[in-house]
Amino acid sequence: MEFNFPSKVLFKAIESFNSLPGVGRKTALRYTLNMLKMEPAEIIRFSENIRKLAEDIRFCEKCHNISDQIVCDICSNTSRKRDTLCVVQDVRDVLAIENTQQYNGLYHVLGGVISPIDGIGPSDLNIESLENRVKLNEVKEVILALSTTMEGDTTNFYIFRKLGNLPINITTIARGMGFGDEIEYTDELTLGRSIINRIPYKGAVK
């Protein structure tokens, strides 16, 4: 659908929402018309919350996670294991792993993965600071928790080449069948990997 918009103000707001990932013209129009039903004060609060993303967002100087302080809550939490670093692509992954409540070490947020097609090379990511962190601190293990894509694998390999000579363990998170998956419908690569990486049976999963 192509619309002739009756107002420039409307058009520009739609254009802005349209720039969000997965938001087409019709959804952007829906968001905009819905905003018009809000109180003006609420619209201005919305606008301010977005402006602050440009002006007030800081990144933790240690792990590059989003933070309001210079060092984030996770890095400054003394009850966490400081000798384990989990390397992730972005902030979303930190939130997802924190949410499992199964990890008590620190993180290192790369800010992306190596992707020549998108023009992202190792120097665009926080890899040098990862090296420095590993060298200067008493890190015993680096867990690579990137996506199982071509780009993720490339990045894993690059980091492995950079850190492989240091006296640390480098591990990756387990790949295999998800809970609730059926053998029949699991792709052969995943199923094959699940068999190769089989682990001793310990009774029911806690």
Next chain:
Amino acid sequence: MEFNFPSKVLFKAIESFNSLPGVGRKTALRYTLNMLKMEPAEIIRFSENIRKLAEDIRFCEKCHNISDQIVCDICSNTSRKRDTLCVVQDVRDVLAIENTQQYNGLYHVLGGVISPIDGIGPSDLNIESLENRVKLNEVKEVILALSTTMEGDTTNFYIFRKLGNLPINITTIARGMGFGDEIEYTDELTLGRSIINRIPYKGAVK
């Protein structure tokens, strides 16, 4: 998923996006993290476009359509038929009907439909101004183009009661099978209405 957000600024932006229709926590997070990848100037432009929705949006004083001027482009267009008013629920419907290029009259935007459950009564809608428009101008036909919901039907009936005594034609847009629909899968109410309201066959649809 419940997250512990590492930053208040992040949290508030997510909360704002979360208030849009059909946007859950995870989508709001995705929008917010995507915004962080934009240039600060672009984020501020986004923020400004939203602020203007609160400050600069005007509604046409005749038809209540969104407009940058006092009277909208449609109402001030002298080549349109001024004796026909199409009554719609909101701006979106004006855009959809304009997009068909099959209508050359004027509009009247109600700003909603009568919905006691949501606390919306006739006085919350632009019905009085519709009456005045019909009485004061040379209107020959009022087309009711509201949704076929309980609320739409109630509103149709209310308007019909208000305008029924005036020397004008009151019509509603046709209900029936859509183009491309199959008889077999059409609900019985629609199919029944399609048969009752059958029209003379005129050969292929232009």
